[in-house]
Amino acid sequence: MRDVRFPLAALPPEATSLRGEVRAFLQDEVAAGRWVPGVDTWLSGWDAAFSRRLGERGWLGMTIPTEYGGQGRSALERYVVVEELLAAGAPVAAHWIADRQTGPSLLKHGSEEQRQFFLPRIARGECYFAIGMSEPDSGSDLASVRTRADRVEGGWRLTGTKVWTSGAHEAQWFFVLARSEPLGEDRHAGLSQFVVDLHAAGVTVRPIQLLTGAAHFNEVVLDGVFVPDERVLGAVGAGWRQVTAELAFERSGPERFLSTYLLLASLVGHLARQADAGAVAAAQVGALVARLMTLREMSLSVAAALAAGQAPATQAALVKDVGTRFEQEIIEAAHLVAAVEPDPDAAPDSLARRLAHATLHSPGFTLRGGTNEILRGIVARALSAGER
Numbered sequence: 001m002r003d004v005r006f007p008l009a010a011l012p013p014e015a016t017s018l019r020g021e022v023r024a025f026l027q028d029e030v031a032a033g034r035w036v037p038g039v040d041t042w043l044s045g046w047d048a049a050f051s052r053r054l055g056e057r058g059w060l061g062m063t064i065p066t067e068y069g070g071q072g073r074s075a076l077e078r079y080v081v082v083e084e085l086l087a088a089g090a091p092v093a094a095h096w097i098a099d100r101q102t103g104p105s106l107l108k109h110g111s112e113e114q115r116q117f118f119l120p121r122i123a124r125g126e127c128y129f130a131i132g133m134s135e136p137d138s139g140s141d142l143a144s145v146r147t148r149a150d151r152v153e154g155g156w157r158l159t160g161t162k163v164w165t166s167g168a169h170e171a172q173w174f175f176v177l178a179r180s181e182p183l184g185e186d187r188h189a190g191l192s193q194f195v196v197d198l199h200a201a202g203v204t205v206r207p208i209q210l211l212t213g214a215a216h217f218n219e220v221v222l223d224g225v226f227v228p229d230e231r232v233l234g235a236v237g238a239g240w241r242q243v244t245a246e247l248a249f250e251r252s253g254p255e256r257f258l259s260t261y262l263l264l265a266s267l268v269g270h271l272a273r274q275a276d277a278g279a280v281a282a283a284q285v286g287a288l289v290a291r292l293m294t295l296r297e298m299s300l301s302v303a304a305a306l307a308a309g310q311a312p313a314t315q316a317a318l319v320k321d322v323g324t325r326f327e328q329e330i331i332e333a334a335h336l337v338a339a340v341e342p343d344p345d346a347a348p349d350s351l352a353r354r355l356a357h358a359t360l361h362s363p364g365f366t367l368r369g370g371t372n373e374i375l376r377g378i379v380a381r382a383l384s385a386g387e388r
C-alpha cells in the first residue's frame with residue numbers, strides 16, 4: 001500500500017503581522033456591532049457590505065495578480081486571512097465561492113476579457129458566484145449531469161435543473177456544468193462550463209429551506225437560457241477536466257474543519273466559567289483541541305503543496321473527511337458536556353444558539369463539496385494505486 005504524507009509547512013514571516021491586522025479588524029467590527037459571529041457562516045453569513053470592506057483592505061482576491069485588480073500575494077497569506085475569518089465566525093458567504101474557486105478558475109481557464117471583467121470585481125468584493133454542478137439525479141456521479149447546452153447562433157441555449165445551489169438567490173453569476181455534446185462512450189467527454197447570469201431571461205431560482213427554516217441553497221431552473229460565446233469558460237468539451245481542478249480548491253480549505261470552531265471556543269468559555277466542569281468535560285475538550293491542532297497542520301500542509309503547484313488531491317480528501325467529522329464531533333461533545341438546552345432563538349452570541357444552529361446545519365457538513373464516502377473512494381484508490 002502506498003503512503004500519504006503531510007510534510008509540515010511553515011507560514012511565511014509576514015503572516016504574523018497580517019494575522020494581527022486581520023484579528024484587530026475583526027475585533028473592531030464586532031465591537032462596533034456590524035455583525036454577530038456565528039457558526040457555519042461561510043454558508044449562511046451573507047453580508048455584501050462586509051465583503052466590500054474586506055475587498056477595500058486587500059483581503060479578497062489575494063492571490064489574483066495585480067494586473068487583474070488582485071493583491072498578487074501568496075496562497076499561504078490568503079490561508080491566514082481565511083483562517084482568521086472562519087475562526088471569528090465572520091459573515092463571509094457573499095464572496096466565499098468567488099474568492100475561493102471562481103477567481104482561480106477564471107485565472108486558469110478564463111479568456112482575457114473574462115479575467116478583465118470578473119477578477120477586479122471579485123477582488124473588490126462586489127461580484128458573487130454560485131456553483132451549478134449538482135442536479136436532482138446527479139450529485140456524486142457528476143458526469144451524469146443532464147443539463148443540455150444546445151449550439152445556437154452566437155452562443156448556446158441551456159436547459160435543465162440544478163439543485164442545492166448555495167447562494168444562487170443572492171449571487172449575480174454561476175458556473176454551470178452542462179452536456180454540450182450527446183453522451184458517448186466516454187462519459188467525461190462532451191461536458192462544458194458556462195458563466196451564466198442568474199438574472200438572465202429563462203432562469204428561475206427557487207430557495208430551498210434548511211432545517212433552521214432559513215434558505216441558503218436553491219433549485220435553479222434553466223429554460224432555454226441564452227449564453228453568449230464569450231461566456232463559455234475555457235474550452236468547449238473540456239468541462240470535466242476544468243471542474244475537477246475547481247473541486248480541488250473547493251475541497252481543500254480550512255472551512256472543512258472550522259465551521260463549528262466558534263462553538264468549540266464558546267464551549268471552552270462556558271466550561272471555564274463553571275466552578276467544577278469535571279474531568280469528563282476536560283478530557284473531551286482536550287481531545288478535540290488536540291485533533292484541531294493536528295487537522296490544522298494537515299490542512300496547512302495541503303495549502304503549502306497547492307501553493308507549490310502540486311495537486312495533493314488525496315491529502316485534501318483526507319482533510320475533508322476527517323475535518324467534517326470533527327466539526328460534527330464538536331457538536332456531539334457540546335451536547336454531552338455543556339448541560340445547555342440548544343435554542344435557535346437564544347441571544348445571538350450564546351452557546352445555546354450556536355449549539356442549535358450548528359446542530360441543524362451539521363447534516364450538510366459531510367455532504368457538501370462531495371460526500372465523505374466519495375472522498376474515501378478517492379483515498380482508497382490512491383493508496384492502492386498500482387496494486388491488484
Ligand SMILES: Cc1cc2nc3c(=O)[nH]c(=O)nc-3n(C[C@H](O)[C@H](O)[C@H](O)COP(=O)(O)OP(=O)(O)OC[C@H]3O[C@@H](n4cnc5c(N)ncnc54)[C@H](O)[C@@H]3O)c2cc1C
Binds near residue numbers: 134135372
Ligand atoms: C449544504 C449544502 C450545500 C451545497 N451546495 C452546493 C452548491 O452550491 N452547488 C452544487 O452544485 N451542489 C451543492 N451541494 C450538493 C452536494 O455537492 C451534493 O449533495 C453531493 O455531491 C452529494 O450528491 P447527492 O446529494 O445527489 O447524493 P448522492 O450522490 O445521491 O448520494 C447519496 C448517498 O449515496 C452515497 N454514494 C453515492 N455514490 C457512492 C459511491 N460510488 N460509493 C459510495 N457511496 C456512494 C453518498 O455518499 C451519499 O451518502 C450542496 C449540498 C449541501 C448539503
